[in-house]
Amino acid sequence: MKKKLFGFCAALCMLMMLVFPVYAAAEDAPFNESEIPFRTMVTDNADLLTDAEEKELAAKAWDLTRTYNCAVYIVTLPSLEGMEAWEVTEYLWTEYHMGYGEDQSGVMLMLSMEYRDYDIAAHGYGNVAFTDYGKEVMAERFLPELGDDNWYAGLSIYLDCCGEFLELAAEGTPFDVGSDSDPLFEAGISLVASLVIAFIVTVRLEAQMKTAKMQKAAQAYIDQQGLVLSVQRDHYTHTTRSERYDPPKKSDGGTTVNDDGFSHSSGKF
Numbered sequence: 001m002k003k004k005l006f007g008f009c010a011a012l013c014m015l016m017m018l019v020f021p022v023y024a025a026a027e028d029a030p031f032n033e034s035e036i037p038f039r040t041m042v043t044d045n046a047d048l049l050t051d052a053e054e055k056e057l058a059a060k061a062w063d064l065t066r067t068y069n070c071a072v073y074i075v076t077l078p079s080l081e082g083m084e085a086w087e088v089t090e091y092l093w094t095e096y097h098m099g100y101g102e103d104q105s106g107v108m109l110m111l112s113m114e115y116r117d118y119d120i121a122a123h124g125y126g127n128v129a130f131t132d133y134g135k136e137v138m139a140e141r142f143l144p145e146l147g148d149d150n151w152y153a154g155l156s157i158y159l160d161c162c163g164e165f166l167e168l169a170a171e172g173t174p175f176d177v178g179s180d181s182d183p184l185f186e187a188g189i190s191l192v193a194s195l196v197i198a199f200i201v202t203v204r205l206e207a208q209m210k211t212a213k214m215q216k217a218a219q220a221y222i223d224q225q226g227l228v229l230s231v232q233r234d235h236y237t238h239t240t241r242s243e244r245y246d247p248p249k250k251s252d253g254g255t256t257v258n259d260d261g262f263s264h265s266s267g268k269f
Contacts, residue, residue, distance in 0.1 A: 041065060046076035046113045048151040057152070060159050068166040070125050071099050071106030074155055080112045085119035086264045088112070094260070099123055109158050111146070111269070118146070119266040127255045127263050129169035130162075131176045135265035138165070146269040154269075177253035 041061035044054050061072040080088050089110045092098060099106040105124030112118070120138065122130040130138070138161040145154030165175045173179070255263045 041072060042074040042155075044074075044076050046078050046111065048076050048111070048113075049155075050152075053152045057155055057159065060156075061162075064159065064163055064166060065100065065106075068129075068170060069100050069105065070129060070166060071104075072159065072162050072166075073098065073106060073108040074111075074158070075108060076111045076113070078112070079114040080117060085110065085112065085117040085266045086121065086262075089119045089121035089264070090260060090262055093121065093123060093262070099126075101125075107162060109155070116269050117266070118143075118269050119264055122255070122263045123261055125169075127257050127261075129166050129174055130263070131174055131253060131255045132263065132265070133177045133179075133253055134165050134175040135263070137161075137175070139265060139267065143267075143269050 040058075042049075042054055042058040049057070057074060061074060064070075064072045075089075075092065077088070083091070089108055092110075093104065093106075093108070098104060098108070101124070103124035105126050107120065107122045107126040107130050110119045110121070118139070120130070120135045122135070138158065141161055142154040142157040145151075145157060168175050168179070257263050
């Protein structure tokens with residue numbers, strides 16, 4: 001692992017020369033607007049963006065960082081140098097003290113072009129704003145664009161998601177399981193399911209009664225000579241069964257944080 005880290009560090013030397021000033025600011029306020037250029041929020045080491053696109057995305061990421069006190073990063077790399085995607089993001093974060101404030105709060109989208117790997121990593125307050133489910137939804141939104149090599153469009157969607165999720169977290173309702181569902185729609189689905197089940201049960205019971213004929217008088221059911229049982233047989237007729245809709249269990253939500261304080265969502269694009 002040390003050899004991998006050493007090789008990776010050498011390969012990213014130029015990248016860190018650009019990013020390092022961000023982490024050299026005061027400990028209590030690492031993002032000093034008078035000293036830190038916003039361009040350091042986006043590091044396009046894989047050359048996926050034009051200069052204008054990189055500048056625009058960096059300005060947006062920097063604005064989110066200042067507004068919510070949670071660093072928003074984009075890093076693109078040519079290769080992972082044999083490491084896992086999550087290892088790379090954690091290495092960058094810890095080695096160069098990335099993030100905002102003492103708890104190093106932030107979120108990073110890392111893209112590696114060699115095998116088209118991505119990782120969304122969060123730390124500190126980022127773990128609150130970007131839940132496990134939130135990261136999955138975020139990826140579902142930007143992956144189609146990245147899969148078609150529409151880099152600027154995909155990264156713009158990522159930043160839009162960051163803004164949406166950070167705003168919800170600031171309001172006290174982080175984006176999580178159930179956040180993107182409509183309560184009225186779910187109630188309607190439950191009602192329709194109940195009506196369908198009731199209809200099925202009613203039809204079954206009605207079908208079992210088709211051979212029965214209504215008699216107008218009670219004596220039609222009694223033999224004229226009285227009740228005489230000459231033969232007794234037990235015949236199985238039917239089973240009455242009631243059914244209840246049991247919806248599938250959903251995840252309780254939240255964020256899975258590892259021992260180093262990170263949460264991740266990784267995959268391919």
